[in-house]
Amino acid sequence: MSVLVIAEHDNSQLFPSTLNTVAAASKINSEVDVLVAGSDCGDIAAQCAKIAGVGKVLCADAPTYANEITENTAALVKAHVSNYSHVLAPASTFGKALIPYTAALCDVQAISDISEVVSEDTFVRPIYAGNALQTVQSSDSVKMITVRTTAFELADAESGSAEVITVEDFGATDWVQFVDQNLSQSERPELTSAKVVVSGGRGMQNGDNFAMLEKLADNLGGAVGASRAAVDAGFVPNDYQVGQTGKVVAPDLYLAVGISGAIQHLAGMKDSKVIVAINNDEEAPIFQVSDYGWNEDLFVAVPALQAELESN
Amino acid sequence: MKILVPVKRVIDANIRVRVKADNTGVETANVKMAMNPFCEIAVEEALRLKEAGNAEEVIVVCVGPEKSAETIRTGLAMGADRGVHVATDERLEPLVIAKILKVVAEKEGTDLVILGKQSIDDDNNQTGQMLAAIMGRPLGSYISKIESSDGGFAITREIDAGLESLKITSPAVVTADLRLNEPRYASLPNIMKAKKKPIEVMSPEDLGVEVKNRTNVVRVDEPPAREAGIMVSSASELVDKLKNEAKVI
Numbered sequence: 001m002s003v004l005v006i007a008e009h010d011n012s013q014l015f016p017s018t019l020n021t022v023a024a025a026s027k028i029n030s031e032v033d034v035l036v037a038g039s040d041c042g043d044i045a046a047q048c049a050k051i052a053g054v055g056k057v058l059c060a061d062a063p064t065y066a067n068e069i070t071e072n073t074a075a076l077v078k079a080h081v082s083n084y085s086h087v088l089a090p091a092s093t094f095g096k097a098l099i100p101y102t103a104a105l106c107d108v109q110a111i112s113d114i115s116e117v118v119s120e121d122t123f124v125r126p127i128y129a130g131n132a133l134q135t136v137q138s139s140d141s142v143k144m145i146t147v148r149t150t151a152f153e154l155a156d157a158e159s160g161s162a163e164v165i166t167v168e169d170f171g172a173t174d175w176v177q178f179v180d181q182n183l184s185q186s187e188r189p190e191l192t193s194a195k196v197v198v199s200g201g202r203g204m205q206n207g208d209n210f211a212m213l214e215k216l217a218d219n220l221g222g223a224v225g226a227s228r229a230a231v232d233a234g235f236v237p238n239d240y241q242v243g244q245t246g247k248v249v250a251p252d253l254y255l256a257v258g259i260s261g262a263i264q265h266l267a268g269m270k271d272s273k274v275i276v277a278i279n280n281d282e283e284a285p286i287f288q289v290s291d292y293g294w295n296e297d298l299f300v301a302v303p304a305l306q307a308e309l310e311s312n
Numbered sequence: 313m314k315i316l317v318p319v320k321r322v323i324d325a326n327i328r329v330r331v332k333a334d335n336t337g338v339e340t341a342n343v344k345m346a347m348n349p350f351c352e353i354a355v356e357e358a359l360r361l362k363e364a365g366n367a368e369e370v371i372v373v374c375v376g377p378e379k380s381a382e383t384i385r386t387g388l389a390m391g392a393d394r395g396v397h398v399a400t401d402e403r404l405e406p407l408v409i410a411k412i413l414k415v416v417a418e419k420e421g422t423d424l425v426i427l428g429k430q431s432i433d434d435d436n437n438q439t440g441q442m443l444a445a446i447m448g449r450p451l452g453s454y455i456s457k458i459e460s461s462d463g464g465f466a467i468t469r470e471i472d473a474g475l476e477s478l479k480i481t482s483p484a485v486v487t488a489d490l491r492l493n494e495p496r497y498a499s500l501p502n503i504m505k506a507k508k509k510p511i512e513v514m515s516p517e518d519l520g521v522e523v524k525n526r527t528n529v530v531r532v533d534e535p536p537a538r539e540a541g542i543m544v545s546s547a548s549e550l551v552d553k554l555k556n557e558a559k560v561i
């Protein structure tokens with residue numbers, strides 16, 4: 001039986017997390033289908049059909065799925081589950097809500113945030129903020145899984161030619177009413193898939209000082225992230241948080257500015273290819289995981305770095 | 313309104329865990345334990361709803377070994393009214409825990425269950441979603457705000473792209489995110505008072521729930537360590553390294 005991947009998108013864009021999840025699915029079985037639940041999501045389904053390795057795209061296009069109401073999408077997934085051995089979604093807030101909910105509806109124990117596929121029924125996942133790796137084997141007849149997207153490559157988005165099949169709307173719950181969304185607007189790349197991430201911590205002192213990091217990020221074509229302390233202090237919105245309980249990133253370059261390097265923060269960025277830390281405390285734990293450390297006041301170092309990049 | 317708050321006992325967030333030499337798990341002997349931080353946030357929110365006159369009773373429930381009673385006492389010392397301890401020494405998966413919590417919630421006739429969004433030991437992020445599904449109640453996951461509204465709840469959720477507002481009907485199941493509140497510390501008088509508050513003890517069998525896991529932990533390993541690199545002392549040196557050595561810019 002094949003693997004079903006639940007696409008993550010916002011009806012206008014297919015998120016790269018879907019490509020990572022298809023790549024993870026391909027390691028389980030060569031037969032991969034994708035389910036697109038959305039409203040006016042025909043373009044998204046067409047894009048999914050072009051992902052390498054995808055056999056079929058199931059498209060549920062209805063107002064029911066305009067917003068990602070967990071209950072509605074779960075009912076849809078449950079209706080299709082008997083055709084599949086595995087159901088995978090990215091370990092984003094979307095997938096992390098949907099997969100356990102659907103699994104419980106189907107009396108299945110979900111497996112969270114896998115970073116490796118060992119075999120059809122055995123997976124590796126980080127626990128304790130990434131301080132241990134658990135290898136877990138499932139005996140459920142359907143495996144329901146969320147995927148740590150940074151641990152898998154991006155499936156090729158252009159070379160596939162799957163057929164798109166329209167599937168039925170399974171109806172909306174009347175328990176949940178969507179009110180509105182207050183989304184961070186940004187021209188910068190999305191945090192979890194950016195090649196460069198510039199993150200600031202409590203050392204930034206206030207939200208205005210983040211402008212320095214935005215400038216750096218723009219120069220490097222990167223995204224801006226933050227520690228929990230910076231979010232809690234209100235310097236930046238919640239969706240900037242990198243860490244155990246925020247977003248997991250693994251860019252080519254992660255620049256940590258005024259961040260001490262608590263284990264909960266490291267959990268979200270220690271798989272980055274190159275880590276640079278700027279901190280005026282030479283004892284800061286972040287230096288222990290950094291490829292390049294700079295023990296300097298950030299209000300000196302960041303403008304100097306900006307000037308150096310501009311002159312290069 | 314009656315509020316149920318499931319709380320979990322975990323290794324303290326400040327402890328650096330070590331993987332056991334036999335790769336069966338992490339070292340737990342003589343390690344400081346605490347209430348899961350997200351559960352503290354959940355208890356705090358329940359207490360605030362009660363203090364604002366929206367709830368009459370706050371019940372904390374923990375599924376776990378004998379020592380879990382300490383975690384329940386922590387919740388009582390924060391201000392919860394009474395405790396339920398579902399005692400078991402078995403390793404339990406979120407689905408089994410959710411099944412146990414469902415019976416407790418139904419027995420107590422609760423209008424709102426507030427869980428933590430995630431336990432910081434197993435990093436599952438599952439139990440609340442599962443509980444909502446099997447109870448057939450609306451789910452509010454990752455909430456940073458909750459208010460009573462039109463007989464239901466108005467909630468704000470922390471999602472990857474920002475914030476989302478929903479209205480959900482009552483009874484409901486919600487999971488607490490970091491920005492919901494800042495939990496209080498228990499005062500000494502309240503810690504003393506908590507010793508007299510009742511904790512009802514029962515077993516999963518008493519609740520008619522079979523403890524049967526679907527997953528098997530094959531092994532637990534230490535992750536590959538990251539080595540500290542070098543220190544630089546100027547912007548030109550750093551940019552040079554990033555360009556010519558690491559080749560990332």
Ligand SMILES: Cc1cc2nc3c(=O)[nH]c(=O)nc-3n(C[C@H](O)[C@H](O)[C@H](O)COP(=O)(O)OP(=O)(O)OC[C@H]3O[C@@H](n4cnc5c(N)ncnc54)[C@H](O)[C@@H]3O)c2cc1C
Binds near residue numbers: 228230259264280284
């Ligand atoms: C349940 C739970 C979940 C958590 N989840 C997360 C999470 O997902 N992500 C996360 O990040 N944290 C998380 N945390 C919090 C974590 O434990 C730390 O408290 C947090 O990461 C600290 O943020 P920080 O490094 O910005 O602040 P601090 O630890 O206060 O560090 C600030 C750093 O800035 C440096 N600094 C100050 N001024 C300057 C200057 N002028 N120039 C240069 N350097 C300067 C200081 O030397 C210091 O190292 C969580 C905690 C718990 C309990």
Ligand SMILES: Nc1ncnc2c1ncn2[C@@H]1O[C@H](COP(=O)(O)O)[C@@H](O)[C@H]1O
Binds near residue numbers: 437
């Ligand atoms: N053993 C347990 N007893 C009571 N509540 C639990 C238990 N395990 C998990 N929970 C609740 O479920 C939340 C999420 O846990 P998890 O799904 O394990 O990440 C926790 O914050 C608790 O509120």
